[in-house]
Amino acid sequence: MQTSSPNNEKKTAKAKGTSSDAEVANPATQSEVALVPAVTRQDFADGLRLDLNLGVAAYPVFLMAKPAQLLARYMETLIGQQTAERQSLRLNDPKRVIILCDENTAELFGIDIETQFITAGWEIDALTVPAGEQAKTLAVVEQLCEALATLGANRNTVLCSVGGGIMSDLAGFVAGIYKRGMHLAHISTTLVGLVDAAVGGKTAVNLPTGKNQIGMYKHPLAIVSDPAYLQQLPEEDYVCGLAEAAKTALLAGEEFTAWVEANTELLLQRDPAILRELIARCISFKASVVASDPHEDNVPSARLSLNYGHTLGHVIETVTAQRFYDQQAQQTEQAESDQSEHRQPEESNQTSSDPSGEAALGSPIPHGIAVAQGMRFEARMAMQLVEADASFVLRQDALLDALNLPALDPAIMGDDLANITEVFYRDKKIENSELRFILMANPGNPEIVTVPREILYDHLRAWLSEHTRCSDSVSLLDSERLEHSDNAEGMTGAEPALQAHEEDSQ
Ligand SMILES: NC(=O)c1ccc[n+]([C@@H]2O[C@H](COP(=O)([O-])OP(=O)(O)OC[C@H]3O[C@@H](n4cnc5c(N)ncnc54)[C@H](O)[C@@H]3O)[C@@H](O)[C@H]2O)c1
Numbered sequence: 227m228q229t230s231s232p233n234n235e236k237k238t239a240k241a242k243g244t245s246s247d248a249e250v251a252n253p254a255t256q257s258e259v260a261l262v263p264a265v266t267r268q269d270f271a272d273g274l275r276l277d278l279n280l281g282v283a284a285y286p287v288f289l290m291a292k293p294a295q296l297l298a299r300y301m302e303t304l305i306g307q308q309t310a311e312r313q314s315l316r317l318n319d320p321k322r323v324i325i326l327c328d329e330n331t332a333e334l335f336g337i338d339i340e341t342q343f344i345t346a347g348w349e350i351d352a353l354t355v356p357a358g359e360q361a362k363t364l365a366v367v368e369q370l371c372e373a374l375a376t377l378g379a380n381r382n383t384v385l386c387s388v389g390g391g392i393m394s395d396l397a398g399f400v401a402g403i404y405k406r407g408m409h410l411a412h413i414s415t416t417l418v419g420l421v422d423a424a425v426g427g428k429t430a431v432n433l434p435t436g437k438n439q440i441g442m443y444k445h446p447l448a449i450v451s452d453p454a455y456l457q458q459l460p461e462e463d464y465v466c467g468l469a470e471a472a473k474t475a476l477l478a479g480e481e482f483t484a485w486v487e488a489n490t491e492l493l494l495q496r497d498p499a500i501l502r503e504l505i506a507r508c509i510s511f512k513a514s515v516v517a518s519d520p521h522e523d524n525v526p527s528a529r530l531s532l533n534y535g536h537t538l539g540h541v542i543e544t545v546t547a548q549r550f551y552d553q554q555a556q557q558t559e560q561a562e563s564d565q566s567e568h569r570q571p572e573e574s575n576q577t578s579s580d581p582s583g584e585a586a587l588g589s590p591i592p593h594g595i596a597v598a599q600g601m602r603f604e605a606r607m608a609m610q611l612v613e614a615d616a617s618f619v620l621r622q623d624a625l626l627d628a629l630n631l632p633a634l635d636p637a638i639m640g641d642d643l644a645n646i647t648e649v650f651y652r653d654k655k656i657e658n659s660e661l662r663f664i665l666m667a668n669p670g671n672p673e674i675v676t677v678p679r680e681i682l683y684d685h686l687r688a689w690l691s692e693h694t695r696c697s698d699s700v701s702l703l704d705s706e707r708l709e710h711s712d713n714a715e716g717m718t719g720a721e722p723a724l725q726a727h728e729e730d731s732q
Pocket residue numbers: 328329330331334357358359362389390391392393395415416417418419422423424425426427428429430438455456457458459460463466730731732
């Protein structure tokens with residue numbers, strides 16, 4: 227690191243077309259939840275302002291040029307202003323901000339953002355951490371807290387993230403614990419950050435046993451961005467943001483979905499006006515869902531619906547990370563044994579499991595791409611379980627195709643169906659050992675649906691068999707093996723890369 231309705235009502239539905247006509251229990255329909263009107267919007271010639279009222283917190287989002295300067299000026303207006311959500315804000319004199327960048331955002335935006343704060347009359351320091359999930363660890367949190375102490379930061383100093391979801395998760399967590407809470411703001415520079423991560427108050431760091439396992443709710447004083455920042459985002463990171471945006475549009479309903487469908491080309495071209503509109507719509511929808519249950523006190527929480535596509539998505543990330551790790555371990559072992567003629571047998575016997583869990587950070591499949599495949603999978607399940615029409619499935623496929631989010635080849639998952647199933651059953655949405663999926667029959671109608679194991683198997687088999695190699699392999703998997711996996715005992719395959727995977731998108 228460098229310094230410089232909710233709805234508890236029980237319903238049952240019959241699964242269509244299953245031999246067992248299995249019951250799908252406890253769907254809580256998002257559309258039955260009264261979404262709180264949580265956002266007011268003001269459009270200006272050069273950008274827009276959204277004011278989010280989440281009940282537990284209220285803060286603005288500014289999407290315009292010179293966002294750091296705007297943020298500085300906005301925070302000054304809060305001094306002496308007492309609101310229902312917050313006591314009157316105190317700032318240091320002179321006013322002081324410490325920005326937290328990763329090495330990419332430091333290089334791309336660091337100097338400009340420092341200049342904007344200085345122009346606004348603020349003192350500024352900068353902390354930089356490595357880019358990527360490796361920064362979301364308790365070790366980095368400790369280093370950051372020590373660096374803040376060395377810089378003399380106190381509760382009236384503002385810690386401001388500059389970057390995507392990784393920086394906002396990390397800065398949010400540090401700001402929540404340093405001196406039992408300091409001020410927080412976000413300058414968001416990725417599409418995932420803007421449409422999802424920065425909004426909603428969730429912060430997180432990873433443990434070796436799982437992603438996003440430690441965190442708290444910590445809302446910022448404001449979120450700002452210049453959508454022009456997104457012009458420099460690598461294509462892969464950009465389309466991952468489009469996946470979360472497509473998910474949001476489908477959850478929000480017909481109008482937003484049709485708007486995205488009509489604008490896919492301009493979105494891929496990163497048209498500034500269209501991008502700004504997309505971000506504003508996504509934030510507005512997410513804020514409404516968050517406001518209906520800000521800290522997930524309800525069972526089930528309306529926030530669960532934001533995980534549409536994420537159940538299979540997380541399984542894809544975990545399984546491909548395991549396979550990637552195992553492949554690398556085998557290659558290393560091979561190289562070592564080739565080099566050493568005198569190696570003792572036990573020394574070279576260290577492959578194929580990842581007890582530290584570090585492989586979790588190494589999935590070759592980016593999160594948004596895995597989520598998009600999850601949406602395809604869940605739409606097919608929805609045909610069976612919530613009476614989705616085939617036209618919905620095809621429509622969603624076409625939308626994802628048009629956003630450069632093609633269907634994934636199931637060969638990436640390997641052929642160990644028992645292991646894949648076991649990874650599913652580590653999902654956070656498990657209730658009473660039953661797996662729950664977010665399914666929808668059409669845009670705007672997500673339901674949380676408990677899916678029986680045999681229906682999951684059917685859909686997994688169907689997906690895996692879309693690839694010939696997998697088709698052969700899967701046919702070799704006999705029912706005995708699947709029964710074996712039901713009991714989750716004596717499982718074969720790699721040690722789990724991620725024991726648990728806390729949801730991102732809530
Ligand atoms: N708290 C939440 O509610 C929530 C929701 C969704 C995701 N998340 C978290 O967000 C993280 C993913 O966020 P992300 O996709 O923004 O990743 P990220 O923060 O790693 O950013 C992606 C990459 O782009 C670089 N970058 C950032 N802005 C750039 C720009 N404008 N131009 C060029 N490069 C730029 C970064 O340095 C990084 O290498 C995950 O850790 C996930 O768990 C949290």
